[in-house]
Amino acid sequence: MICDIQRGGPSTGLPTKTEQADLLQAMFSRNSEAPIPILAPSTPGDCFWVAVEACRIALKYMVPVIILSDGYLANGAEPWRIPTVDEIPGIQVKFATDPNGFHPYSRNPETLARPWAIPGTPGLEHRVGGIEKQDVTGNINYEPLNHEKMVRLRAAKVEAVGQDIPDVVPVGDPDGDLLIVAWGSTYGAITAGMKPMRAKGHRIGHVHLRHLNPLPRNLGEVLGRYRQVLVPEMNMGQLLMLLRAKYLVDAQGYNKIQGQPFKQVEIEAKIEEILG
């Protein structure tokens, strides 16, 4: 579990000010191609539920998970209804125990996760490590086709996380003139900022992504329901780049990189500028 509470960068940057410019780093920063699931909370209280969801994914799919929060959420506060313990979904973990048929690099067909064998369990002795391994056996293996298979398998496992992710349902109008797609702490400013133009009759929807990798499976279809797509972000256009590349959608960005959150009047003004 990696918690990146993003702040003005690069380097020490503006250590106490907010930004959300680590999305592409989270997507692509591991050496070679080694994707990991990425989640982002939208409100201070949401941080709790995102952490629970991140643990669920990490333990079900046996994969590191990164949570991208930011300074605005970290320094923010909101009333939060305390859940009962029963409301918190349980997370089941199954450890490998039987040496019969145990292969350290075999995979669960549904999740593509490898078995979890705790050191100290008799009969399950095996080695893990950075060198490329043979599918199923886990022996060191440099064969060309095995490597390609393993790279694709690791990516497929992260894609498989998508099977549990609920479809996105836009807040506001389900189709129409403008879809605002965003993530992280911009949630509040967008929610308030889109109200006045909707009141004037424009059809505007808002999708606030909690899962950034993999993206929800119906997102492409939802993007197609609106004439224009706006992506407000506190960076130079990172989610914008991902959406344009993956969905070939001519989305536009609204980019503020000042160590300050968006104001609702700024969002309102931008929507007005776009819709005339």
Place this chain on the structure above:
Amino acid sequence: MTTASIPVLTKKDFQTDQEVRWCPGCGDYAILSAVQSVFPELGIPREKFVVISGIGCSSRFPYYMNTFGFHTIHGRAPAVATGVKIAHPELEVWVATGDGDSLAIGGNHTIHMLRRNVGIKVLMFNNKIYGLTKGQYSPTSEFGKKTKSTPYGTADRPFNPLGLAIGADTGFVARSVDVFQGHLKDTLKKAAAHKGSAYVEILQNCNIFNDGAWFNLTEKEARSEHVVQLDHGKPLIYGKNRDKGIRLNGMELEVVHLGNGNGLTEKDLLVHDEKHPNPAYAFLLAQMEEKPGFPTPIGVLRSWDRDRYEDVMAKQIQDVIAKRGPGDLAKLLHAGDTWEVR
């Protein structure tokens, strides 16, 4: 635990079927052989061993040991090993590392693991070079050494690995040599028996990229003349004819010759005390070979016990639970500033 419950293990039980990738003639084969011979004799079930490494030729080690193993990232074996040992203090955690992996990029992790006295046995294969990457200098290469990355000679003085370990107040500090098989096995057994951090420097010959680095100690006549074996309670005596020894003169060690008319005998020599309370004593021993005319000491320089990090941590958790009860999630969720909306 009775011995009847543990099957008798042999060297073969600890060998894997993986093709060994070290160069023919590499000193690592000798170290692997010694470890595979010693592990079965420790009376510990095979599943309890965990061998953890970083990056380098040294760090291919786990793949050749039929135990749980982690081949981690450059310099980070101590971090992973510390995690394993804290999570499962009952496991026998060994680290295989090299002079590059543990003292260059891994220097920081190394000193903290030793400082904390985590119960990990560290085998540091010192060949005074970066072998896997084909011959750049390492933090233990001699000053002025010409290598691929230092064509005109290094500009830095090397670390003294054992001195570094003593500086971190390591409880067990020892040195052996890849080709001194009997001594190496004996040293490994002593390290295995030590409860806290055990740091063993193993002088290893990389015959491709730094051949002969230790020949002044390992070649035929060299051992008896240039190596002094440390044995607890025994005098520091060496030489083919046992005619040389080490004496403590104030705060300095000096080499003395016995029986050549100066009246000195074995009784005048320094008697090794691996439990000497002052780390300065062990430090003097660690520095010995840097002085011209002195032999290189092998064996256990220092061996003493103190609380292990994982035990202090486990006890703290136990004590707090005894005082405040086990964790209660509902209580934790309702802790702090809460109010009710009616």
